[in-house]
Amino acid sequence: MPLTAPDVGIDLGTSNISVYVSGRGIVISEPTVVVVERESRRTVRAVGDEARFLYGRSPEKLLTVSPIRGGQVADFDMTQLMLKYFLRKAIGISYLGRPRVIVSIPCGLDDVNRKALTEAVRIAGAKHVFLIEKPFAGAIGSGLPVYDPVGNMVVDIGAGTTDVAVISLGGLVVSQSVPVGGERMDEALMNYLKRECNIIVGRNTAENVKKDLATAIPLEEPRSILVRGINQLNTSAGTIQFNSQQAYEALKEPCEAILKSIRWVLERTPPELCADIMRSGIHLTGGGSMLFALDQYISEKLDIPVLLARDPADCCILGIGYLTENIQLVTPQDRRGAEA
Numbered sequence: 001m002p003l004t005a006p007d008v009g010i011d012l013g014t015s016n017i018s019v020y021v022s023g024r025g026i027v028i029s030e031p032t033v034v035v036v037e038r039e040s041r042r043t044v045r046a047v048g049d050e051a052r053f054l055y056g057r058s059p060e061k062l063l064t065v066s067p068i069r070g071g072q073v074a075d076f077d078m079t080q081l082m083l084k085y086f087l088r089k090a091i092g093i094s095y096l097g098r099p100r101v102i103v104s105i106p107c108g109l110d111d112v113n114r115k116a117l118t119e120a121v122r123i124a125g126a127k128h129v130f131l132i133e134k135p136f137a138g139a140i141g142s143g144l145p146v147y148d149p150v151g152n153m154v155v156d157i158g159a160g161t162t163d164v165a166v167i168s169l170g171g172l173v174v175s176q177s178v179p180v181g182g183e184r185m186d187e188a189l190m191n192y193l194k195r196e197c198n199i200i201v202g203r204n205t206a207e208n209v210k211k212d213l214a215t216a217i218p219l220e221e222p223r224s225i226l227v228r229g230i231n232q233l234n235t236s237a238g239t240i241q242f243n244s245q246q247a248y249e250a251l252k253e254p255c256e257a258i259l260k261s262i263r264w265v266l267e268r269t270p271p272e273l274c275a276d277i278m279r280s281g282i283h284l285t286g287g288g289s290m291l292f293a294l295d296q297y298i299s300e301k302l303d304i305p306v307l308l309a310r311d312p313a314d315c316c317i318l319g320i321g322y323l324t325e326n327i328q329l330v331t332p333q334d335r336r337g338a339e340a
């Protein structure tokens with residue numbers, strides 16, 4: 001039996017969890033969902049992909065839980081059960097020693113939540129736990145020179161949070177995390193459809209409308225799609241034509257909230273680093289940054305170049321993976337959870 005387990009990296013997102021094993025690469029990428037029995041909540045029926053399949057199809061005695069909300073542990077027991085499942089799936093159980101685990105967190109996570117997450121990962125099977133802010137991991141994943149004395153700005157737009165950070169010399173100089181992301185965009189579309197079109201749609205429909213039609217700036221040639229839902233007035237099934245201009249109106253508020261957070265960080269960034277950012281641009285990572293023309297919207301409003309990463313949704317786990325392979329780069333501050 002091998003003595004030491006390989007180091008493991010986990011991007012613990014609100015909607016997706018990815019696991020990286022040193023020497024092997026990304027081995028898991030699944031939804032952050034658990035299905036348990038309603039009566040005894042410790043009886044897990046499905047996790048990840050299988051749980052997503054059961055969503056909306058499960059009988060009444062089963063309960064679907066999203067244990068991470070807004071990037072934080074919302075359900076401690078479920079988080080720990082889910083992490084245990086994924087750790088076992090990633091590296092098996094044939095090691096005498098337990099792995100060191102690097103986990104992503106939103107910027108500015110307070111000590112109580114750091115402790116809760118560290119504890120959950122430790123109970124799930126880790127020996128030491130290191131916590132890394134998402135935009136720092138995203139910056140490494142998109143190939144930015146985070147250890148050089150230059151300013152790099154990363155905006156990680158996930159499902160639950162947007163994390164904005166200016167990074168230089170291997171650390172965060174200014175950062176902010178706001179509870180705005182893909183899920184807020186879905187909710188904004190659901191609310192708009194209900195308010196303006198009298199049609200009630202579920203989360204999945206809203207997410208599909210966002211991916212297929214929504215835009216952060218008005219299109220020169222508007223497009224439209226059919227949206228199916230329940231007519232609010234007579235509670236019968238209904239279908240409407242929904243166009244990109246309406247989707248743009250619906251998403252104005254979350255887009256403005258993201259812009260406001262970027263401005264807040266820029267205003268507090270030292271001038272020297274600001275000058276670097278003006279030159280090299282703002283880098284977008286996270287699945288939410290794939291909203292159509294969001295890069296153009298931010299660039300036009302701030303008059304700074306904005307670059308969308310090549311695989312936005314994978315930047316964070318790729319960065320964590322790099323740190324997993326080079327664990328000596330993990331700083332004493334990230335080790336705050338390790339001895340807790």
Ligand SMILES: Nc1ncnc2c1ncn2[C@@H]1O[C@H](COP(=O)(O)OP(=O)(O)OP(=O)(O)O)[C@@H](O)[C@H]1O
Pocket residue numbers: 012013014015016017070071134157158159160161162181182183207210211286287288289290291292312313
């Ligand atoms: N083409 C697209 N257009 C707009 N949004 C998209 C697109 N593709 C994916 N998304 C959104 O990206 C989000 C998922 O991104 P990601 O996996 O980075 O989030 P996460 O890491 O789980 O969340 P967080 O980091 O906030 O905890 C979802 O809300 C999804 O709807």
Ligand SMILES: [Mg+2]
Pocket residue numbers: 011012013014134158159286316
């Ligand atoms: Mg994320």
